[in-house]
Amino acid sequence: MRALGIFFLLLTAFHTAHAQPQSAKRGLGYGYHSAEDMLALSRGMSWWYNWSPKPDSGAAGVYQSAGVAFVPMVWGGTPNADQVAAAIPAGAQYLLGFNEPNFRSQANMTPSRAAALWPILEEVARRKNLKLVSPAVNYCGDCVSEGGVTYSDPVTYLDAFFAACTNCKVDYIAVHWYACDVGALQWYIGRFKKYNKPIWLTEFACGDMPHDQITLAIQKQYMTAAVNYLENEPAVFRYAWFSGRNNEIPHINLLGNSGQLTELGQLYVNLPFSGSSSGRLTPVAALSSSSENGGTLPANAVDGNLGTRWSSAFADPQYLLLDFGSSKSFSRVRINWEAAYGRDYQLQVSNDLSTWTTLSSVVNGDGGVDELTGLSGAGRYLRIHGTRRATGYGYSIFEVEVYGG
Numbered sequence: 001m002r003a004l005g006i007f008f009l010l011l012t013a014f015h016t017a018h019a020q021p022q023s024a025k026r027g028l029g030y031g032y033h034s035a036e037d038m039l040a041l042s043r044g045m046s047w048w049y050n051w052s053p054k055p056d057s058g059a060a061g062v063y064q065s066a067g068v069a070f071v072p073m074v075w076g077g078t079p080n081a082d083q084v085a086a087a088i089p090a091g092a093q094y095l096l097g098f099n100e101p102n103f104r105s106q107a108n109m110t111p112s113r114a115a116a117l118w119p120i121l122e123e124v125a126r127r128k129n130l131k132l133v134s135p136a137v138n139y140c141g142d143c144v145s146e147g148g149v150t151y152s153d154p155v156t157y158l159d160a161f162f163a164a165c166t167n168c169k170v171d172y173i174a175v176h177w178y179a180c181d182v183g184a185l186q187w188y189i190g191r192f193k194k195y196n197k198p199i200w201l202t203e204f205a206c207g208d209m210p211h212d213q214i215t216l217a218i219q220k221q222y223m224t225a226a227v228n229y230l231e232n233e234p235a236v237f238r239y240a241w242f243s244g245r246n247n248e249i250p251h252i253n254l255l256g257n258s259g260q261l262t263e264l265g266q267l268y269v270n271l272p273f274s275g276s277s278s279g280r281l282t283p284v285a286a287l288s289s290s291s292e293n294g295g296t297l298p299a300n301a302v303d304g305n306l307g308t309r310w311s312s313a314f315a316d317p318q319y320l321l322l323d324f325g326s327s328k329s330f331s332r333v334r335i336n337w338e339a340a341y342g343r344d345y346q347l348q349v350s351n352d353l354s355t356w357t358t359l360s361s362v363v364n365g366d367g368g369v370d371e372l373t374g375l376s377g378a379g380r381y382l383r384i385h386g387t388r389r390a391t392g393y394g395y396s397i398f399e400v401e402v403y404g405g
Helices: 002-018 035-041 081-087 111-128 154-164 182-191 216-232 263-270 298-302
Strands: 026-029 047-049 094-096 131-137 172-177 199-204 236-241 285-288 318-330 332-337 342-350 357-362 369-372 377-389 396-403
Touching (some): 035 263, 111 154, 131 154, 182 199, 182 216, 263 369, 285 298, 357 369
Parallel strands (some): 026 047
Antiparallel strands (some): 285 318, 318 377, 332 396, 342 357
16 A cells, blocks of 8 residues: 555656646557556556456556546447446546457457447446447458448448447447558548548557568658647547557557557657647748758658658758748747657757857757757747767658747
8 A cells, every 4th residue: 555655646746747738639559557557658648448348457546647538448249238337437438339340350240230239338328428439440351241241341331330220329430440551541531421420540550561561660650640640630539559568560569668668659648739739830941951852851840741751861960940030939849750860969049040059958869759848049040950860861850840938
């Protein structure tokens, strides 16, 4: 009991010292948290689920204090309303439906079977005052069949489910997706807009490439572009990365040892989110000491698109320079690095491109997302001046966000 009390004191101290806004949309599908895991992830995500109606034991006493909501799920089988309702903790607001029921290897339910069982979930939702999220679907290979139809297409499955469940209560649509291209993700989400219900993307990662080609850099690039889209897509209500620790897909883990975020985990909790741009300053031009090629020009670092990037020549020093047209006051800068990041660099301001004042110096940086806060300075020009590269490549930045006031 004493150890648990000390942990809660540390938790309170951590949030007092390090509290930052969380994305209301961002979550995680994972079921083996330690208390330390939940604390580390709480910096940037607001919810999680574990394919169960009750939270995993390691996080059960911590998640609420950490500001992370638990979302229960009825995975499959023949649920018992009394047992499910008793398992769901106080404070839950939503109930996720059956997991990939069109997969024979998952919940394995035909549309008519899922529809026949849905009133049980409705009864649980009524007792606990929960919103209901549809069965979570995806494209499958080994799929359920009914009436001569094999339900490999997720939309075809949901169409049949709703046809068999005409008066069912469904407040949201749940889907999964593992393609590695954000354009494909946009197309996929678009397919479900016809139901006129907010969408939960309850599993996503880059997983459909040959696994020997899925590098950490590719996962980071896909995550960055996908999160940017999901945060700004009005049809998406919630999304959850898969997963915390898992060996099915290379480089998808957000967690290393207990309480330690991987490089990908650090990126996930620090990526920008919708509504976090108050006070953002927009440069009128972007210049640089060099560019790797015509597809990695400096303007890419301030175009609002986390799928494009600036990259320099493979030498030190290099700089990215932003022109704001007139003198501005700077208070915060967020740098979203690609895999080729700056190990040592200075953030500098100037009014004449001749005399530079250093606002912040980074030594032995670790890439990912650098959040430089508490800045105090003004100037027309802001420069990221790199003096030591972390790799044999150049300096590469997906996006720079600058805030004033």
